[in-house]
Amino acid sequence: MKRILIKEGTILSMKEGEQAFTGDLLIEGDKIAMVAPMIDQPADQVISAKGMAVMPGLVNAHNHGAMSLLRGFSDDLKLMDWLDKKMLPAEARMTEEDVYWGTKLAIAEMIRSGTTTFADMYVCMDAVANAVVESGMRASLTRGLVFLQDDGGRRMREGIDLVEKWSGAGDGRITTMFGPHAPYTCPPEPLREVIALARQRRIPLHIHLAETKEETVKIRENYGETPTEYLYHLGMFEHTHVLLAHAVHLTRKDIGYLRGMRGGVAHNPVSNLKLGCGIAPVMEFKRQGITVGMGTDGAGSATTLDMFAEIKAATWMQKLDYGDPTQLSAEEALRMATIESAKLLGIDHEVGTLEAGKKADLILIDLNQPHLQPIHNLFSLVAYSVNGSDVDTVIVNGQILMRQHQLTTLSWEEIQREATSRAARLVEGL
Numbered sequence: 001m002k003r004i005l006i007k008e009g010t011i012l013s014m015k016e017g018e019q020a021f022t023g024d025l026l027i028e029g030d031k032i033a034m035v036a037p038m039i040d041q042p043a044d045q046v047i048s049a050k051g052m053a054v055m056p057g058l059v060n061a062h063n064h065g066a067m068s069l070l071r072g073f074s075d076d077l078k079l080m081d082w083l084d085k086k087m088l089p090a091e092a093r094m095t096e097e098d099v100y101w102g103t104k105l106a107i108a109e110m111i112r113s114g115t116t117t118f119a120d121m122y123v124c125m126d127a128v129a130n131a132v133v134e135s136g137m138r139a140s141l142t143r144g145l146v147f148l149q150d151d152g153g154r155r156m157r158e159g160i161d162l163v164e165k166w167s168g169a170g171d172g173r174i175t176t177m178f179g180p181h182a183p184y185t186c187p188p189e190p191l192r193e194v195i196a197l198a199r200q201r202r203i204p205l206h207i208h209l210a211e212t213k214e215e216t217v218k219i220r221e222n223y224g225e226t227p228t229e230y231l232y233h234l235g236m237f238e239h240t241h242v243l244l245a246h247a248v249h250l251t252r253k254d255i256g257y258l259r260g261m262r263g264g265v266a267h268n269p270v271s272n273l274k275l276g277c278g279i280a281p282v283m284e285f286k287r288q289g290i291t292v293g294m295g296t297d298g299a300g301s302a303t304t305l306d307m308f309a310e311i312k313a314a315t316w317m318q319k320l321d322y323g324d325p326t327q328l329s330a331e332e333a334l335r336m337a338t339i340e341s342a343k344l345l346g347i348d349h350e351v352g353t354l355e356a357g358k359k360a361d362l363i364l365i366d367l368n369q370p371h372l373q374p375i376h377n378l379f380s381l382v383a384y385s386v387n388g389s390d391v392d393t394v395i396v397n398g399q400i401l402m403r404q405h406q407l408t409t410l411s412w413e414e415i416q417r418e419a420t421s422r423a424a425r426l427v428e429g430l
């Protein structure tokens with residue numbers, strides 16, 4: 001079993017109540033064996049973390065990886081126009097190979113910016129899973145299900161295939177969910193069916209909820225209730241772990257329906273800001289004991305997959321909303337991007353904090369730079385001053401995926417070549 005010893009780092013374990021301290025971390029195989037002020041043990045590889053922060057890898061709780069091919073192609077549009085007129089037509093041209101390279105582009109960006117796990121909802125999930133296995137990332141995969149056309153059965157079959165074929169693959173790095181896309185793309189019948197399936201097979205659900213005002217209007221016209229009530233009355237929150245992406249437009253009553261739910265909300269602040277969706281009631285969710293994690297959404301809307309940008313935006317939005325800078329602290333936002341997101345993916349027993357027995361998913365951040373000195377409070381520094389590009393080293397499941405900013409499992413030249421030509425073909429004439 002390979003042993004990697006990380007020496008003299010500033011360790012931010014993200015364990016409840018633990019402050020940063022100078023120390024060492026020992027990895028044995030795919031696990032963290034020990035975290036302590038000083039570890040004097042033999043190792044196959046010693047990494048000096050002097051001048052670096054060592055923290056859990058970030059967990060991106062909502063993404064559509066392959067949409068990185070559509071980054072910047074149609075910005076500054078309303079969500080429904082963006083989706084109907086631009087994204088869906090471009091996505092209709094996507095082949096398995098496009099999804100494979102688009103996902104690799106996303107993974108390269110995520111590793112470069114310190115993300116070690118992501119939740120992905122997309123199509124051609126064999127291609128996505130292959131990209132995940134080859135890159136060494138950890139992921140929760142979902143076949144997104146839009147039930148507006150008459151081939152819903154085929155989509156559902158693909159969703160089941162993903163779950164059957166890929167759960168536990170990549171040495172356990174891959175988990176799966178069922179993914180009804182959103183209340184406005186899933187009528188009651190197929191939605192009921194997916195909920196029953198998830199319950200039978202004990203597989204979590206991943207769905208978009210109440211992202212825009214328009215969605216709430218549309219669902220009220222169709223069903224006479226809010227999007228949250230619509231899901232609640234179909235039984236989605238009973239006995240099922242559910243990952244709700246966005247959850248921006250909820251009434252107080254809606255929030256009450258989520259109390260005690262398994263799973264929780266993936267907040268996507270940059271995407272919400274950029275699309276002008278609104279400010280999700282993050283502080284209210286937290287007060288009600290609802291788990292809130294963090295994601296980027298696809299690069300087609302958010303335009304970047306840098307979780308450090310989300311961490312900043314999340315805090316700014318709550319502070320602005322309340323006119324009160326004490327809302328959503330640096331530490332709380334970092335917790336959302338690590339352990340709380342891990343809870344949403346149902347893998348908090350494996351990742352999200354640095355402690356013995358958990359999987360070795362961690363990042364080293366180079367603090368020896370003008371914008372990261374001096375160091376008064378590491379929570380503040382990492383939440384408010386670090387950018388994704390400051391990440392120096394990334395380890396997932398005990399495997400080094402990036403060292404001194406160099407990707408070790410992916411060829412950037414190849415990804416760039418493939419992504420450029422494929423992206424051009426997808427948007428031609430649109």
Ligand SMILES: N[C@@H](CCSC[C@H]1O[C@@H](n2cnc3c(=O)[nH]cnc32)[C@H](O)[C@@H]1O)C(=O)O
Binds near residue numbers: 123297301
């Ligand atoms: N179009 C597929 C379903 C794909 S699921 C993932 C879908 O989410 C869509 N998507 C990406 N970002 C957002 C968002 O912010 N809100 C709602 N949908 C989104 C994206 O265009 C993609 O098609 C089908 O018909 O079977």
Ligand SMILES: [Zn+2]
Binds near residue numbers: 208
């Ligand atoms: Zn999304």
